[in-house]
Amino acid sequence: MRVLSGIQPTGRPHWGNFFGAIRQYIDLQQENDGFYFIADLHALTTVRDPESLRQYTIDAALDLLALGLDPDKATLFLQSHVPEVCELTWLLMTGTPMGLLERCHAYKEKKAKGMTADAGLFTYPVLMAADILAYDSKIVPVGQDQVQHIEVCRDIAGSFNHTYGETFVLPDAKTLDHSSKVPGTDGQKMSKSYDNTLPLFGNVKQIRKQIMRITTDSRPMEDSKEPADDHLFQLYRLFASESEIESMAAMYRRGGFGYGEVKKAVAEASEAYFEDARARRDELVANLDFVHQTLRDGAEKARKVAAEVLSRAQRACGIR
Numbered sequence: 016m017r018v019l020s021g022i023q024p025t026g027r028p029h030w031g032n033f034f035g036a037i038r039q040y041i042d043l044q045q046e047n048d049g050f051y052f053i054a055d056l057h058a059l060t061t062v063r064d065p066e067s068l069r070q071y072t073i074d075a076a077l078d079l080l081a082l083g084l085d086p087d088k089a090t091l092f093l094q095s096h097v098p099e100v101c102e103l104t105w106l107l108m109t110g111t112p113m114g115l116l117e118r119c120h121a122y123k124e125k126k127a128k129g130m131t132a133d134a135g136l137f138t139y140p141v142l143m144a145a146d147i148l149a150y151d152s153k154i155v156p157v158g159q160d161q162v163q164h165i166e167v168c169r170d171i172a173g174s175f176n177h178t179y180g181e182t183f184v185l186p187d188a189k190t191l192d193h194s195s196k197v198p199g200t201d202g203q204k205m206s207k208s209y210d211n212t213l214p215l216f217g218n219v220k221q222i223r224k225q226i227m228r229i230t231t232d233s234r235p236m237e238d239s240k241e242p243a244d245d246h247l248f249q250l251y252r253l254f255a256s257e258s259e260i261e262s263m264a265a266m267y268r269r270g271g272f273g274y275g276e277v278k279k280a281v282a283e284a285s286e287a288y289f290e291d292a293r294a295r296r297d298e299l300v301a302n303l304d305f306v307h308q309t310l311r312d313g314a315e316k317a318r319k320v321a322a323e324v325l326s327r328a329q330r331a332c333g334i335r
């Protein structure tokens with residue numbers, strides 16, 4: 016089954032990106048035909064510095080490969096290397112009601128804050144729909160906040176099919192419930208926009224410092240605490256085994272511990288969890304030719320599929 020997802024190269028990926036999205040791609044590559052791309056065209060709606068965009072894009076490829084994306088099993092490419100997607104975007108745009116896009120959260124939130132939105136941000140969900148439909152994708156693993164965009168994609172595809180006859184495959188979003196919202200260092204949802212992220216890669220000592228600075232409540236040490244309500248506990252359980260989670264939960268309920276102990280446990284567990292990926296990433300950095308070749312091979316494969324779907328859509332609407 017075709018599984019597809021995209022990741023925007025807008026900065027260094029964080030724990031929320033991994034547990035909410037990336038980990039699912041990697042798991043799904045085993046049993047499926049995985050297409051994963053780096054959404055550099057989408058990133059243009061926020062990153063306006065060309066050098067940063069170039070760096071974030073190659074970093075994203077390195078990160079995905081380091082985290083276990085296997086080019087022998089899945090296809091990895093850059094969104095901009097498949098121009099058929101942009102052509103398809105136009106075909107879809109002509110049948111997309113304004114109202115549908117006005118309801119989309121990224122645009123709506125920006126407008127609500129009184130900021131001016133550009134046409135790129137407004138039509139972002141249509142490009143995303145083209146990304147998905149161009150490869151006859153059936154499953155789209157994403158974080159909770161992207162589910163609305165998959166709904167929009169289904170609406171757009173459904174209405175195209177209704178107007179021109181069966182052309183597109185309708186995709187389904189796949190989310191992971193228990194880790195759908197990873198909290199950040201301040202307890203709100205971890206997000207680049209809130210400046211509360213913990214990065215997947217980077218200087219270990221620096222990351223440890225950030226973990227030690229995670230905000231906690233000021234209840235007395237001896238109080239019993241409900242683990243499920245505590246963001247530090249939620250972070251710990253991302254990395255710990257069932258039995259470790261159980262004993263940490265018991266410690267919370269007993270009370271009489273300091274949050275410093277839990278932070279240390281989070282640091283140790285996360286370091287061990289990402290240790291192999293960190294080593295693999297260092298190897299890849301030393302072998303960038305391999306990374307570029309992987310992206311070229313991926314784009315070639317992706318374009319073949321996208322070209323077929325595009326010509327199917329063109330024929331359906333009378334362009335060919």
Ligand code: ADP
Pocket residue numbers: 023025030031032033034035036157158159160161194195196197198204205206207208
């Ligand atoms: P950010 O909010 O940091 O800008 P993105 O919007 O680029 O992150 O998200 C990339 C992917 O990671 C999306 O699929 C999103 O749903 C997922 N994601 C981001 N933050 C979290 C989080 N805190 N918990 C779970 N998933 C997340």
Ligand code: TRP
Pocket residue numbers: 019020021022023054057142143146147155156157161
């Ligand atoms: N909008 C997605 C995000 O911010 C990235 C993305 C672009 C995507 N195109 C996609 C995800 C197609 C899934 C399918 O995370």
